[in-house]
Amino acid sequence: MPGPEDSLNDPVERSALIAALVTGRCTPDEARRLQQASRRDPQLAREIELMELLRRHMQIETEELPLEWGWQRLKRDLRNVRESRAASQFRWLPAASAALLLLCVVQGVLLWKQEDPGLRLLGADAPSEHLQLSFSLQATESEIQALLRDVGAEIVAGPSSAGLYRLRLRKPEPTREEIEAAIHRLRADSAVSYVDQEP
Amino acid sequence: MDSLADRNPAGNEAPLDQQLGQLLARVSAGDQGAMEQLYRLCQSRVYRFARSRMNDSFAAADVLHETMIEVWRGASRFEGRSRALTWILGIANHKVMDHLRKQNRHPSQELDESLPDVESPTAEALLEQAQSRTRMLECLSRLSEKHRMVLHLAFYQDLPYGEIAAIVGCPEGTVKTRVFHAKEALKRCLAQKTV
Numbered sequence: 001m002p003g004p005e006d007s008l009n010d011p012v013e014r015s016a017l018i019a020a021l022v023t024g025r026c027t028p029d030e031a032r033r034l035q036q037a038s039r040r041d042p043q044l045a046r047e048i049e050l051m052e053l054l055r056r057h058m059q060i061e062t063e064e065l066p067l068e069w070g071w072q073r074l075k076r077d078l079r080n081v082r083e084s085r086a087a088s089q090f091r092w093l094p095a096a097s098a099a100l101l102l103l104c105v106v107q108g109v110l111l112w113k114q115e116d117p118g119l120r121l122l123g124a125d126a127p128s129e130h131l132q133l134s135f136s137l138q139a140t141e142s143e144i145q146a147l148l149r150d151v152g153a154e155i156v157a158g159p160s161s162a163g164l165y166r167l168r169l170r171k172p173e174p175t176r177e178e179i180e181a182a183i184h185r186l187r188a189d190s191a192v193s194y195v196d197q198e199p
Numbered sequence: 200m201d202s203l204a205d206r207n208p209a210g211n212e213a214p215l216d217q218q219l220g221q222l223l224a225r226v227s228a229g230d231q232g233a234m235e236q237l238y239r240l241c242q243s244r245v246y247r248f249a250r251s252r253m254n255d256s257f258a259a260a261d262v263l264h265e266t267m268i269e270v271w272r273g274a275s276r277f278e279g280r281s282r283a284l285t286w287i288l289g290i291a292n293h294k295v296m297d298h299l300r301k302q303n304r305h306p307s308q309e310l311d312e313s314l315p316d317v318e319s320p321t322a323e324a325l326l327e328q329a330q331s332r333t334r335m336l337e338c339l340s341r342l343s344e345k346h347r348m349v350l351h352l353a354f355y356q357d358l359p360y361g362e363i364a365a366i367v368g369c370p371e372g373t374v375k376t377r378v379f380h381a382k383e384a385l386k387r388c389l390a391q392k393t394v
Contacts, residue, residue: 015379016360023357046322050329054385055354057335061243071238074264078231078271 008037008044018044022051129174130156130198131167131183139191147189151182166198215240219283227274238267244284244356245291251351252295252344262298266291285362288352292366299344328389338388346381353378 007013020026021034038045131153135144148154151169158165169182179197186195219240225233242263249262269290277286328334339347345367352363360378364371 012375012379015382016375019353019378020359023354023359025357025359043322046326049326050322050386051354051382053326053329054335054350054382057329057332058339058351058355060332061247067239067242070242070260070263071235074238074267075231075235077264077268078234081268081271082229 008034014044014047018048018051021048022055129168129179131169131179131186131195132198133165133167133186133195134193135165135191136193143191147186147191151185153182153186167195216282216284219287220277220279223270223274223277223283223286226271227277234267234271237270241284241287242267245287247355248288248291248348248351249295251339251355252348253298254340254347258298258302262291262294265294269294281365282362284356285358285365288356288366289368292368325386325389334389335385338385341388342381342384345377346384349374349377350381350385 007017017026017030017034021031026034034044034048038048148167152171153167153169155165156168169178171178174182183195183197186192219237222233222237222240226237245266246259246263249259249266250256253259253262266287270287273290277283281289339350342350348367349363352358352366353360358366360371360374363374367374
């Protein structure tokens with residue numbers, strides 16, 4: 001950091017000090033030192049005077065801005081921004097709804113599994129013959145078709161916003177074992193990222 | 200010479216900044232009344248900042264408008280790390296740059312390099328020229344855009360060099376050097392008619 005005397009000897013530092021003085025940003029000590037120096041150095045005194053003139057001229061405002069017109073125009077555009085912002089704020093809604101649906105599905109499945117300790121009698125409470133499934137992002141259409149053929153299932157609805165499909169086994173009235181075998185087969189395939197029986 | 204206390208513009212800026220900070224908080228909650236107050240407080244400063252850089256009142260009015268739209272959109276991004284006015288002028292600075300780019304005007308063009316070196320006039324002669332506001336403004340308009348900008352921020356907006364550096368996006372030392380060279384260029388211009 002240059003000292004006070006260095007500041008006055010270095011033209012750039014001196015200029016900065018003068019700017020601070022004319023804009024009232026000097027410390028009282030700096031201001032006093034600068035004023036003392038300007039009494040000894042007429043060049044410095046003229047320099048200060050010139051910068052004071054520059055500031056005075058710049059501060060004078062002769063041009064009137066059309067304030068009211070400017071505000072009215074801005075107000076109109078603010079409304080548009082607000083409307084488009086409101087619209088964009090709800091862009092997340094479909095995705096959130098889908099996520100909520102998926103959560104409900106998963107919760108439902110978990111609850112159903114809790115209620116079902118695996119001791120249910122065959123033939124009791126006919127299960128849904130529909131499966132829910134999502135494919136991995138890398139899965140190709142031909143892979144999916146081959147898999148569905150192999151499992152003996154077809155897509156009956158979907159995809160939802162969350163990318164879920166509803167599947168049905170082609171065989172009429174499949175047994176629980178057949179449904180579970182299909183789920184097992186689908187889970188084993190890399191084209192499938194999620195599959196379960198529809199609650 | 201006036202006492203420093205008599206001419207300390209910083210004393211008037213603290214309440215302005217405080218007011219702007221509070222208004223920004225309300226604007227971020229979508230308060231249009233606060234936005235109107237903020238517009239009325241800032242429009243002159245933002246407009247004149249843009250005008251000082253662009254020498255074009257129509258483009259400056261556009262910059263004012265675009266800056267205020269951006270303030271409305273992004274008020275919640277203001278975290279109070281800088282002064283509110285510095286933050287707003289920083290946005291205006293980006294808008295000016297965009298305009299200059301669209302007009303294919305390079306923001307750092309050194310127009311005042313063309314000001315000829317003249318024999319040093321007497322200090323009295325320079326001061327005599329500087330008395331005329333028209334003459335001073337004419338010389339300011341002949342400076343390069345970046346030199347006009349730093350002089351405007353230092354002597355119209357009365358901002359300290361640190362704040363100017365934050366708006367312009369350069370080190371404080373660069374601002375210091377730029378103000379020095381801007382003043383030298385201004386003196387060269389004022390001297391032109393005096394020799």
